[in-house]
Amino acid sequence: MPNMRNGETPLSLTYGTEAMIPAEIGVPTRRTLQKEKVGGEDLRLNFNLAEERREEAARREVEYKKKIERYYNARVREVKFKTGDLVLRENEASGQEDQGKLGPKWEGPYQVLWAGDKRAYRLADLGGKEVPRTWNSMQLRKYYA
Structure with a gap:
């Protein structure tokens, strides 16, 4: 499942490609047919682009954390006391x-x-x-x- 914070799955960030379930390998789908045509070349290309995907995921995660911080801080009321209160x-x-x-x-x-x-x-x-x-x-x- 894609992570809510960065929009990527942990497997795709690690290996540069999405996982395939065993049932998907045996059934000819558009995704498996495309993998068979391209083969190892596609995997190498995905692996080379994995670093860019990681950087983009890190950027999205920082944006997500800032959004959560703004949401929290909008509802928190800061309490200050003066001397003599x-x-x-x-x-x-x-x-x-x-x-x-x-x-x-x-x-x-x-x-x-x-x-x-x-x-x-x-x-x-x-x-x-x-x-x-x-x-x-x-x-x-x-x-x-």
Whole structure:
């Protein structure tokens, strides 16, 4: 089956030709008759063109990955907090003991002390005591008081 990312089958990228199933070899079809006429010359030509097919498949795969990235990034909402914002911290990320499915999933509120450039934040509780380590924005949620 052709790969969705690059439009080629793995066998064609490796050997430069498509595979034939055993049933297809015994039955005269347009494809088998054409192979018999040309023979080994066609195989050598396909093998020589295999490198070009690989390069074209690699180019299509890069385009496919960019398309998937654009699709993903169009739906992802980036969350940024400013110094002084109140946030909730995810219990699972803080290493709290799991309290079951009815237990709280978020703890806080905490105040953002420092906002880094790669979505890293330093937090402090409302009393002013700094919370150890930095926290990623994926582990934080805005607190609305």
